[in-house]
Amino acid sequence: MKAFTHLDGLVVPLDRPNVDTDAIIPKQFLKSIRRSGFGPNLFDEWRYLDHGEPGMDNSKRPLNPDFVLNQPRFKGAQILLARENFGCGSSREHAPWALEDYGIRAIIAPSFADIFYNNCFKNGLLPIRLEAGIVDRLFGETASVEGYRLVVDLENQTVGLPSGGKIPFEVDAFRKKCLIEGLDDIGLTLIHKDEIRAYEAKRKLEAPWLFDGRNL
Amino acid sequence: MKAKNLYDKLWESHVVRKEEDGTTLLYIDRHLVHEVTSPQAFEGLRLAGRKPWRVDSVLAVADHNVPTLGREGGIQDPVSRLQVETLDANCSDFGIEEFRMDDARQGIVHVVGPEQGATLPGMTVVCGDSHTSTHGAFAALAFGIGTSEVEHVLATQCLLSKKSKSMLIRVEGELGMGVTAKDVALYIIGTIGTAGGTGHAIEFAGSAIRSLSMEGRMTLCNMAIEAGARAGMVAVDEKTIDYFRGRPFAPKGEFWDAACRDWNTLKSDEGAHFDATVEIDAKDIRPQVTWGTSPEMVVPVSGAVPDPSACADPVKRQGMEKALQYMGLTANQKIAEIPVDKVFIGSCTNSRIEDLRAAAKVAKGRHVAKSVKLAMVVPGSGLVKRQAEQEGLDKIFLEAGFEWREPGCSMCLAMNDDRLSPGERCASTSNRNFEGRQGPGGRTHLVSPALAAAAAVAGRFVDPEELS
Numbered sequence: 001m002k003a004f005t006h007l008d009g010l011v012v013p014l015d016r017p018n019v020d021t022d023a024i025i026p027k028q029f030l031k032s033i034r035r036s037g038f039g040p041n042l043f044d045e046w047r048y049l050d051h052g053e054p055g056m057d058n059s060k061r062p063l064n065p066d067f068v069l070n071q072p073r074f075k076g077a078q079i080l081l082a083r084e085n086f087g088c089g090s091s092r093e094h095a096p097w098a099l100e101d102y103g104i105r106a107i108i109a110p111s112f113a114d115i116f117y118n119n120c121f122k123n124g125l126l127p128i129r130l131e132a133g134i135v136d137r138l139f140g141e142t143a144s145v146e147g148y149r150l151v152v153d154l155e156n157q158t159v160g161l162p163s164g165g166k167i168p169f170e171v172d173a174f175r176k177k178c179l180i181e182g183l184d185d186i187g188l189t190l191i192h193k194d195e196i197r198a199y200e201a202k203r204k205l206e207a208p209w210l211f212d213g214r215n216l
Numbered sequence: 217m218k219a220k221n222l223y224d225k226l227w228e229s230h231v232v233r234k235e236e237d238g239t240t241l242l243y244i245d246r247h248l249v250h251e252v253t254s255p256q257a258f259e260g261l262r263l264a265g266r267k268p269w270r271v272d273s274v275l276a277v278a279d280h281n282v283p284t285l286g287r288e289g290g291i292q293d294p295v296s297r298l299q300v301e302t303l304d305a306n307c308s309d310f311g312i313e314e315f316r317m318d319d320a321r322q323g324i325v326h327v328v329g330p331e332q333g334a335t336l337p338g339m340t341v342v343c344g345d346s347h348t349s350t351h352g353a354f355a356a357l358a359f360g361i362g363t364s365e366v367e368h369v370l371a372t373q374c375l376l377s378k379k380s381k382s383m384l385i386r387v388e389g390e391l392g393m394g395v396t397a398k399d400v401a402l403y404i405i406g407t408i409g410t411a412g413g414t415g416h417a418i419e420f421a422g423s424a425i426r427s428l429s430m431e432g433r434m435t436l437c438n439m440a441i442e443a444g445a446r447a448g449m450v451a452v453d454e455k456t457i458d459y460f461r462g463r464p465f466a467p468k469g470e471f472w473d474a475a476c477r478d479w480n481t482l483k484s485d486e487g488a489h490f491d492a493t494v495e496i497d498a499k500d501i502r503p504q505v506t507w508g509t510s511p512e513m514v515v516p517v518s519g520a521v522p523d524p525s526a527c528a529d530p531v532k533r534q535g536m537e538k539a540l541q542y543m544g545l546t547a548n549q550k551i552a553e554i555p556v557d558k559v560f561i562g563s564c565t566n567s568r569i570e571d572l573r574a575a576a577k578v579a580k581g582r583h584v585a586k587s588v589k590l591a592m593v594v595p596g597s598g599l600v601k602r603q604a605e606q607e608g609l610d611k612i613f614l615e616a617g618f619e620w621r622e623p624g625c626s627m628c629l630a631m632n633d634d635r636l637s638p639g640e641r642c643a644s645t646s647n648r649n650f651e652g653r654q655g656p657g658g659r660t661h662l663v664s665p666a667l668a669a670a671a672a673v674a675g676r677f678v679d680p681e682e683l684s
């Protein structure tokens with residue numbers, strides 16, 4: 001996994017609440033058995049005027065000029081500013097894969113759906129919860145200042161404003177460590193494999209039917 | 217001893233170890249797998265040279281991409297076919313039990329798991345699918361995970377997780393005529409909002425919940441995720457235990473007795489603490505219909521589309537306006553005056569035998585309206601289908617002009633050929649009415665099976681009680 005420490009990025013505002021994972025990456029793209037290549041289809045239904053299907057040459061498709069990601073001033077944005085309940089809906093990890101593939105590294109919103117929030121950390125993407133009032137202010141500033149950038153400092157857990165002000169945010173210590181060091185969760189867990197075996201041995205005595213019930 | 221709620225008990229019995237910040241290694245008893253969210257996980261295992269930790273804990277079934285018609289001819293769409301074939305290959309390579317497309321037990325993963333007794337009370341159940349919350353109906357701790365976590369569970373039998381807050385939703389009283397578990401679910405989401413349960417595990421309790429069948433409880437827990445909660449659950453009672461008698465994966469003999477003793481403890485203790493409590497009066501719940509593009513945008517079938525201008529919150533107002541525009545509706549329009557083009561009865565929310573019976577009851581002796589282009593019934597599994605055919609439900613549907621299909625996710629998310637065309641309006645028993653969910657530009661109204669059948673017959677939304 002890509003490590004995440006510090007990010008000085010252009011901000012793109014997506015001003016609607018409850019952006020669901022079907023909107024982030026529509027289901028027809030979930031048929032892929034790969035992990036990469038979803039970026040061109042991020043927000044497909046909003047981003048293009050035609051209907052997208054896997055295998056199409058996306059560079060030839062008509063873009064929706066009204067959609068914020070298509071506006072030249074937000075080209076190359078790495079920070080997505082969003083409204084409440086971002087990422088609600090399905091568990092598809094294709095959503096963070098698409099965001100990451102597009103180039104987004106951090107998302108700022110008042111709240112995130114649980115599974116999506118979790119999935120972000122597995123993919124080097126940092127979801128940042130800030131108070132609705134602050135997010136609202138950031139939307140205002142992004143709209144009025146061309147080339148508006150923010151500086152995310154994960155080590156110190158702050159979002160730096162162009163004015164020099166810093167807004168603190170919360171993140172779990174464990175998730176932070178994994179993100180900063182780009183650690184592989186599975187490798188970390190397997191360090192404790194003896195504890196997992198010990199748990200299983202104990203549990204087998206308490207509830208033997210949980211272990212391959214069909215053969216009992 | 218401190219009083220514990222059901223979630224505390226399920227959580228604590230699965231803790232392998234806990235980090236200082238509360239991050240927990242949680243043991244997983246049952247891992248359900250389907251074709252869409254697993255290929256990259258198996259690929260990851262291979263790349264790292266790892267093997268599944270406990271093959272016998274995994275059960276796989278293809279459901280999202282499978283066709284509901286002409287299955288003998290295989291899957292026509294090459295991309296869908298590759299995904300299903302990839303699951304088949306991964307399961308045979310790693311020795312995982314899979315119900316393949318031609319197996320009578322094949323169906324939607326959340327219907328199949330409980331039906332087989334592969335989901336049991338007291339278990340932790342995960343699946344790379346958000347509607348895994350369904351299995352909480354059996355006092356299991358069940359939640360959806362992403363693909364990286366699918367790989368993590370395959371490789372380690374554990375998940376890294378943090379305990380959520382707990383929420384009690386108590387529905388007391390008797391449910392009114394024609395009010396089903398689906399209506400209870402939609403009403404709750406309408407009350408607390410789609411983010412109302414975020415960060416929480418919900419326990420549904422109260423006399424109205426206890427009165428629900430296991431099927432009904434599954435419908436309710438299925439939609440916990442639509443209220444923002446990863447997990448929903450209901451305590452064990454007689455109905456829970458009865459459900460598992462004789463199921464293929466359920467314990468037998470002396471293990472059955474020991475299991476029952478254990479299962480009977482799976483309820484919240486008297487006076488247990490919850491971080492949040494919501495009280496609902498059952499008699500306030502009427503048959504529900506969603507009008508917008510989020511499940512919280514819901515009103516009774518006797519009601520009208522709300523007026524965004526009456527909404528004080530500007531973000532919410534804008535969301536409502538966008539939804540009305542997408543749905544092609546106007547403020548204050550009566551729900552009963554909205555015509556439907558298609559009807560879908562199916563999905564992991566409402567495709568079990570009880571759902572099909574409820575729809576058939578309404579369809580019996582009636583006919584699908586001429587204005588309705590397609591009304592389809594998609595059973596949740598091959599076994600549900602067989603049971604329905606034994607009861608003659610298929611004939612009722614066919615005579616009434618419904619199509620009777622093969623099991624799968626079908627038009628719940630339109631990954632196979634079953635979908636809405638742009639602008640088409642559907643009465644659907646599924647769980648999500650997001651933009652484009654049932655096909656690009658399609659408009660979804662979530663309802664119960666009885667309401668869906670009534671909409672098919674009337675060509676518009678109507679309370680089944682009012683059908684002449």
Ligand code: SF4
Binds near residue numbers: 279325347
């Ligand atoms: S029926 Fe719908 S909600 Fe359920 S698992 Fe299938 S696609 Fe998901």
